[in-house]
Every structure is written in C-alpha cells, then in structure tokens.
Amino acid sequence: MVKTFRDLHFGDRPLLLPNAWDVPSALTFAEAGFDAIGTTSFGVASALGRPDGGRATKEANLRLAEALSAVPGHVSVDIEDGYADSPEAVADYVAQLDAAGVNIEDSTDETLIPSQAHAAKVQAVKERCPALFVNARVDTYWLGQDADVESTLERAQLYCRHGADGVFVPGAVEPAVLGELAANIPVPVNVLVVPGLSLGELGRLGIRRVSTGSLPYRAAVHAAASVAVAVRDGGGVPAAVPYPELQARLVDYARRVG
Template identity: 65%
Template sequence: MTFLELHHRDGPPLLLPNAWDVPSALAFAEAGFPAVGTTSFGVAASAGTPDGARTSKDATLALVRQLAPLPVHVSADIEDGYDDTPERVAAYVASLGADGINIEDSSAERLIDPRRHAAKIAAIKQRTPDVFVNARVDTYWLRQDARRAASLERARVYVEAGADGVFVPGASDPADLRAFADALPVPLNVLVVPGVSLAELGELGVRRVSTGSLPYRRAVDAAVEVAACVRDGRPVPTATPYPVMQERLVRYRDSRGK
C-alpha cells in the first residue's frame, strides 16, 4: 500500500509511531508498523534544544535520509517548515525524500494567518505532488482560538490548498472529533487520546493516530527508572538484549550499503 492508501483502508485508523533516531525507528519497523513518523520534539530534545524553535531542521533532514532503507513509509514532522517562504519550504520537503510530512500552522508558539500556511501547502504539492501533506491545525494544541468552528475554517483552507490530511493535536472531545471527521473530505489525524482505544477513535471517524513525542518521553522516564532501581536495590526491568539490538543495527548498516 502507498502511504496515502494506508489512510483510506478499511479497519482501525493508521497508528503512526514517532521515532527520534535510527534505533527507535528500527524497533518500530521490526514491530510491524507499516509507517513511521519523526517527532520534532524528540529530534530537538536529543540535541539539547527546545521544540518549535526551528532548530531541528538539519537533524530531521539527516534522520529522514537515514531511514530511507527501512521497509516502511516515512513521514517527517517539519514544524512550520522551518521557513516563512513557501518556495523554500517546498524545496526543503523535496530534499527530504519522505513519503509524507506534518506541517503546523503556528510559529514561535503563535498561530499564523491560515492563508500563509495554505501558501506553503500549495507550494509543497506543486513541487512534490506525491508527498502526503498532513496540515496541522494548532488551535487546540496552543489553546488559541480553540473553537470547533475556527479550527474547521482553518482546516478547510488547507484542504483547498491541497492538503491530503488534517491533524488537530490536542483535540480529544468525541463530539469535536466526530464533527471534524464528518466535515472534512480528507483523513483526520489526532494524537493518542488516553482512555480511548484505536477502534473507538475509528468509530468517531479518525483515520490516523500519532504517538507524537510520547514514546520519546516515556523512554527517558524508563531510563531514569532503570538507574533508580539499581540505586535503590529494586528489581531491574528487562530490556531487549544487547545482541538483538546490535544485530538490528548490523542489518541496517548492511542495507545502506546496497
């Protein structure tokens, strides 16, 4: 299936796990996920910088290119496109070689004019029409104009510009999700909603669910827990054996050489 087709297949929504480096992407791929996304937070945080400050541009480019040999579709989280100029954003997307991208309608934690965001989407689709453009609406995420009507108005502008999907992170109310799904002619993407299953989200009309930075943040918590267990004399959690992860990396290295 193409990345686009994964959003339109029958059954539960596409679950897109978000990786922050090669080993995390390899693990997701080996676990059977047909597509893997990147997380701008995880990529930026791994370099010691905050998310959303356009600092992850080069690292995201490098990571997406590193993931090219994997037998999965790759979607890149590119914040706001790392630029205000639509043509430069489109050139960056073309350089990635990704199957899809997320691009958000906010910069420096503030919503931008939806027409400016739509111009970026149109430029991307003109230059790379086969890239799945997931237009992110940040109203709920930033709690700025977080109203259903305002969010839908933005989303419609992006769809008219050529967006293949709409992502509304932070939206979790079932009534809102149903309204978005019913009103939009493209797949609706949301973040994991605690207490709501993938199947239940699918019944509301959601077609894609992203883990976002949750796996990265949980991995950091797990690392601290291991050290704390050793320090405190508690049982140490098990982990994937070293030889297994090493062999995974050897196979990845060899695949890049072909």
C-alpha cells in the first residue's frame, strides 16, 4: 500500500526529509530512495541571487512546485511566512501549489509575528486545502526570540488548535528541550539535523521528522568550489555523479513532463 505523506511521519523512526532547491537535486534525492522531499527557501533564494527571507521566493516556488510534481514521491514546499500578512492571501497562494505539504513560519523579516496572526494563516490554509499537511514552524529558538520551552509550547499548541498537522522547531537542539517539546505537542514534531544525535536517538526523544534544511545546498556549493580548487592545485578531484547518470535522469524526467 502506498503511504501518504502523513503516514510517513509515523514510521519506526523519524521521517528524514531532504530539502531540494531544483529539479536535479530533487531527482537525486528520489534516486537515493527518499519517498518525500522538501524544498529549502534558502537554496531557492540563493539560486536566484537573493538572500533568504524577504518573500523573494514567492514566484520561484510556484514554478518549482509545478516542476517537482513530476518527481517520484511526496513534496512539501517551504513557503517562508506565506508571502503575505493576510490569511486569505496565504490560503490563495497555497491553493496554487501542487504539493503534499507546506512549511510556514511564524516570523517575517527575522522577527516573530503575533502567534494569533500565524494561527489565522494556518487555519485559513487548512480550511482551503484540508488534505494538505501543514507544518507550522515556530521560530523562537531559530531567532533567539522568546527562546524557551514555555513560549515555544504556547505558540505550537495554539497552531495545533487551529489545524496544524505538524510543528517545526528549528534551532532547538538540547535533548531535554526536544523531549519536552515532543511530549507536549500533540502532532509530529520536526527539527533540523542535530549534530551528534542520530535519527534513532531523536526518535527516542519523540521527534517524528528531521529536515536537512539548507545543508545539502550549502554542501553542494562547497563541493563545487572544492572541485575547482582541487583541479587548480593538483589535488584529488572529489566524487561526482557521472554525467551519463544525471543526463539519464533528466531525459526520463523530460519525457514525463512532456
């Protein structure tokens, strides 16, 4: 039986969601066996030559979501703060996306917005798209604003009451904090990769989803520079996907999209 995106949050260990920024990166994750792929607003913005945030990825994400609809597996789109202050405008935007889920953050321009305002966005999206998995991001720890368990839980539980299917708390890394959040949030809790903690260890703390965020994109940029430096300086050339293999993926993808 094919598992839904929601089902993947309730497996034996946390769902590892790699974050793509274009079609080739998504195809590579699918080829590696991942059943679900997220997008990274940082990677999408950076590829446009723009800094993350500031609602720079609005149009690019519409095009990317359409392109990724032909990639095998489920896709969740990172839509920053929904690209609008109005809950209705956010819902209008989300309704255009061909995706299994969205990730929407409760901050704008590096500042937390009132929790009720974000809850209204979550509710509007769920009312418009009830089957969509809405991952409500709580940016308290990420921004260092109200970065404590009590404030984070207050926001997370409010978003859950307004229909959030999951809660994402990037920047929370201490095991005791993660355990307390997971125990008191009634939906799957999502965190970024935590150095030093395996998926199994995060699962034992109650975490149900782990995102790579911008890490793959930043690693790819680093690898690109490493290749050029290695050739220039006479070092060993780093490993890469063979040209014929990547070309074959793209040819197959092109056939599917017509």
